[in-house]
Amino acid sequence: MAGPFNEAQQARFDTDLQVVLARYPADQRPAAMLPTLRLVQEILGWIPPEAMVLVADRLGVPPARAEEVATFYVMFHTRPAGQHVIDVCTNVSCCLRGGEKVLAYLEKKLGIRSGQTTSDKRFTLREVECLASCGSAPVMQVDEVFVEELTPSKIDQKLAALE
Numbered sequence: 001m002a003g004p005f006n007e008a009q010q011a012r013f014d015t016d017l018q019v020v021l022a023r024y025p026a027d028q029r030p031a032a033m034l035p036t037l038r039l040v041q042e043i044l045g046w047i048p049p050e051a052m053v054l055v056a057d058r059l060g061v062p063p064a065r066a067e068e069v070a071t072f073y074v075m076f077h078t079r080p081a082g083q084h085v086i087d088v089c090t091n092v093s094c095c096l097r098g099g100e101k102v103l104a105y106l107e108k109k110l111g112i113r114s115g116q117t118t119s120d121k122r123f124t125l126r127e128v129e130c131l132a133s134c135g136s137a138p139v140m141q142v143d144e145v146f147v148e149e150l151t152p153s154k155i156d157q158k159l160a161a162l163e
């Protein structure tokens, strides 16, 4: 399987991985799984299967372990994502305060369904479970930044402010 990176990306990965691994005892490399996957995502924007194999190799674990972690956490993208990722919570507290309406509003505004990316690759929209900000429901995360107590105008303002 070909590697996930071009030459410059590979150099960055190798350099930054050394910084990550320096924070862990030499015999605890598998503990660096989250920051290493995060590093891949910073470089590529997502974590393709060949990157999971590379990460597993560098951390000395089976590839399935990297895949388990990458697919468990919603913050990791295992498919190519748009320039901006919008996660909308529709769990109980958000649902009670209009989370599903927020999702429907964004689906209509962006012209895509949850799980899809706009054709210009600008936005990926995802319906997610509780984001742990229930007290300020309904909530979405845009590029991992919370936007709380959502209203249509607040959503419009947030999207308009994105580059």
Ligand code: FES
Pocket (backbone or CB within 6 Å): 089, 090, 091, 092, 093, 094, 095, 129, 130, 131, 132, 133, 134, 135, 137, 139
């Ligand atoms: S239910 Fe939406 S943040 Fe918890």
